[in-house]
Structure formats: C-alpha cells, structure tokens
Amino acid sequence: MPDPAPSSSRALRVRFAPSPTGFLHVGSARTFIFNWLCARHNHGTMILRLDDTDVERNTEASVQSIFEGLRWLGLDWDEEYRQSERLELHREAAFQIQKKNFAYRDFTPAHTGDSEQSNAQGAWLFNPGMRELRREESDRRAAAGEPFALRYRVPRGEGRVLRFTDGVYGPQSKLADEVEDFALLRSDGMPTYHLASCVDDADLRISHIIRGQDHLTNSFKHLLIFEGLGVDPPQFAHLPLLVAPDGTKLSKRRHGPVVSVTTYRDAGFLPQAFVNFLCLLGWSPKNDREFMTLDELTGAFTFEGVNRANAVVNFTDTDPFDPKAVWLNAEHIRALRVDDLSRLVQPIFEQAGFHPSPEKLHAVTPLIRERIKLLCDAVSAADFFFVDQLVPYDPAELIPQKGDAALALRVLQTAEQVLATTPFDHDSLDKALREAAASLGIKAGPMFQPMRVAVCGRKNAPPLFETLVVLGREVCLTRIRQAEERLQTLA
RNA sequence: GGCGCUAUCGUCUAGGGGUUAGGACGUGAGAUUCUCAAUCUUAAAACCCGGGUUCGAUUCCCGGUAGCGCUACCA
Secondary structure: OOOOOOOOOOOOEEEEOOOOOOOOEHHHHHHHHHHHHHHHHOOOEEEEEEOOOOOOOOOHHHHHHHHHHHHHHOOOOOEEEEHHHHHHHHHHHHHHHHHOOOEEEEOOOOOOOOHHHHHHOOOOOOOOOOOOOOHHHHHHHHHOOOOOEEEEOOOOOOOOEEEEEEOOOEEEEEEHHHOOOOEEEOOOOOEOHHHHHHHHHHHOOOOEEEEEHHHOOHHHHHHHHHHHHOOOOOEEEEEOOEEOOOOOEOOHHHHHHHHEHHHHHHOOOOHHHHHHHHHHOOEOOOOOOOOOOHHHHHHHOOHHHEOOOOEEOOOOOOOOOOHHHHHHHHHHHHHOOHHHHHHHHHHHHHHOOOOOOHHHHHHHHHHHHHHOOOOOHHHHHHHHHOOOOOOOOOHHHHOOOOOOHHHHHHHHHHHHHHHHHOOOOHHHHHHHHHHHHHHHOOOHHHHHHHHHHHHHOOOOOOOHHHHHHHHOHHHHHHHHHHHHHHHHHHO
16 A cells, blocks of 8 residues: 555545446536535645446446546546556455455355345344454465455444544444445455445545445445555545435436436537536525536535535426526526637537538527527527528418508518618618608517518517628518518418 | 435525525516517415424424435445
C-alpha cells in the first residue's frame, strides 16, 4: 500500500466510479455532477474511475456510452483510472488484510439459494466453523487447492459501534455485531466491489466519497476495510436517490430509456439545463433560485443544501420528461445567444432533411427561440421557412374568425399589392399592412391571420412582419397567390 | 425477518416552537399582443398518524405507519 498517512488538511479529491454495465443513467449523472461541483467548488481534484471488476456484466460498449454521456454533460475530470488494471493492488491489499488477521478464508461453497428465504429468519452473519478455522488447517486446505472466499472478520461480541459522520445524513452508527462477514475476495480470486473500491479510494487518496444513498449502510463495511488497510477513512456524503413516480429506484430494466442521459440529449435538452435540473433534484440553494448556470451552481454548492429524502423524477408513459426539466430547458434556450442557438439547431435541421444556410438560420433563430422547449421543437416551429412548397393546409384556415372566404380573398389580394410595393423591412411592412387593414375597414387580426396562414401554412407561427422579412418578398408573394388559388377551391 | 435512512402542495423544494407555512413546475382564470409563445396578475393545492415536552407544535422527543436502501463469492 502507498503512504497510508493522510492528514486532515490533505487536498480534496473526489471520484465518480461508475460500473460500466449499461448506458449512463440519470442517477449516475447526478452523482457525477455533485462530485464535480464539490471538486470545483473547493478547487479539488475530480477523478473518474471505472469500477469494471464485474467481468460478467461489464462491456466496452457501456464504457463508451458512459464516456459519451459524460462528454455531453460537458463536465471534465482530472484523472482517470480503470479498476480492472489495478487487480494486483487489490489482491495484495487483501493479502495484507488477511495477514493482519482482519480476514479469514471461508471454504463454504458459494451460496446459491434464494437469499430472501434465507433472510426470512434473520440476518446471516457468517458461516459457522470458518471464522475460527485454525491457521494451519486453513493454509493446508488452501494449498490443496480447495476454493475459498476471503471474508472480513467483523468484530463480534465486544459491543463495538461503528461510527462516521455523513456529510448529508449526519452522525451514523451501527453495531458491528449486526454487520455480516462480507467477502473481500471471491473464490475465483477476484476482489469484490467493497474491497476494490476501498483499496482504490485509499490508494488514490480520495478525501470525500460522494455517492448514492444506496451505499449508506455499506459505509460501515467500508470503515472496517479502511481499518484493515490501516488508513483513515475518507469523509462520506450520501445523496438521496432518484426514484420513479411509483417510488421505486430508477432502473434501466424497469423504466427503460427515460433513465438514460442520451435520451435527454437526443430529445434536444441542453446539457446545462439538464445539469441544472438534476442539481435541483435533492439539492437547493435555499434562496428560491432555480435557473442557474454551471458557475452559479458551482459557487452555491454545499452539502448543507442537500436534501435527505428521495426525489421523484416525474415522467409518465405519454411524457418521458419531467415538466420542470422541460421548463428549465426552455429557460436555458431563451438565455442562449442567437449565434449559439443557431449553431446548436443546425444539425437538427440537417437531420430533418433541411439544409438552411447559416445566414438564414441565424435570421430564423430569434423567431423561434421563445417558442421552443426542446431543441428538436425547432423543426416543427420553423420548417416552413425552409421548404420550397408548403405542405397542403386546409384553405378554411385562411378565413379569419369573423369573416368569410370573400373577405379572406380581399385581404390576400390587398396584401399581395402591399407586399409587391412596400420596402421589405419590418417597420415599413408594419405600417403599410396596418394602413391596408384600415382601408379594408378591418382590424389587424382579420388582416394578419389570412396572411400568416398563407405564408406559414398554419395559424400559429412567429410574429408576422419578422416572418415576412426572413422569407423575402418573392416567397411571400408566391405563397399568397397560392393561397388565393386555394381559396377558390372553397367556393 | 434484521438493520439503516426518510416523511411540507400532484412534483421539486424553503422554512421553522407563535408565520396569512414561502417559492418553482404543472393546472385553472384573467391581462397584454397580429396568432402562438414569452411576459404580468390571480386561483386551487401541503406540514403522514398518535402520544409526550411546552403557555403554545408542522417544527423538538418517543412510538406507529408508509416508502426507500442494505441484508450476495452484484456494483
């Protein structure tokens, strides 16, 4: 083991340690974010460690998908490790723990029964006979090749109380007698999660372990391992879990793609909005602020702000995203500069089969910025700017509320004349079209609605004059003439 | 079953021995506007239950209940 003498003033080092058994899950992403916030807030070191000791379930594809997710979040890390490359360290540590008599060999065959049933009568603590096996016999059986698991020799019968102060949950204690003799090494010689994790945390001089609350009770075991290793344990801080509306822990199996961060990315969430949303789940700056930039989050982050109850991510079958996440995303979109939004939305239009020039897109962007909640909404909000031919619409939509086809036709004919002769800028069009309405003896509404439908192909669209300007005179005139023809078909 | 953790509007949360229990999302109504959106105003909506401590508990303590987690040679 490396230098085991940490000082209380050692540098802050935190780690995010996902096991690559699938895509990056929103709960994991949140754990990563809180670790990152803690690191950056305290000018510490952020470490990414892939806990990939479970060869059965780990895949390289998962590793890639985790990187993909993290890259999208846009949060960095300073050091990177793979647990599978540190196997020797773990084995050596296990050997040292055993040597110090903090662990013993258990030759009992692996437990295969239904664990629920075996737990029904009470907690299993250790396999009788194995804890007290004489050293010589244990050595002999091991030398003879008999498989064994290495178990921690949890202190018993001395009333020992295990204690630590959690950064979120406060003082924690548990009777050592109630902790089972957990495994350190499996009978195939591979380290368990508990061992590998603690050995690496010690070796990497992790100062704060920030992880999901599902590890809260595991921390007592980890305390014991650190003791066996002869190092001071790090500080612990557990985060409340993210749960589904039914209260169960978010899981890939039960809840599907809604728990994958790539689902949010693909739906057009902004990473900063997603991060903002996740931070607000189980944490509060306590000042009623909700919309926050990464810098603001970093500045405001403290463990005191972390809530202790699980947080529900509110999705349904029809709507996979929490309404608050969507709202925050809209807020972040509105906060974007036109340049940036325009650049983000470009690939989305490309995917949808539109190929707007950057200039045109730049002109369209301000018209849709306040009208979209997700980036992908941009296509349905602005497609009419980029098509050659409007998709057919119901000509009846051209007729204003209190009017008839004849009025609509007069409006369009008047509009056609105005558009043909007026300078094509916002203010001129505004003035000329309002005057035209007045000359027809109608209000702005009945004047603009037929025009809007004619030009956009639908009733709900961005403001008319801006739209006309972006579309350009020729396109507007063409579409208005087409609308007039469509109107004829009604009569 | 054992152990641990948790409990404020539907959801995310603030608060805390005496408050009209605050904000936000969502929902309803209204205002504004050329539609939509945005914006503004407004309404409905919460302290799990029972004991105790106290002049007074939603807040502190205990119990119950419920939920979650751990209870694997998974992580």
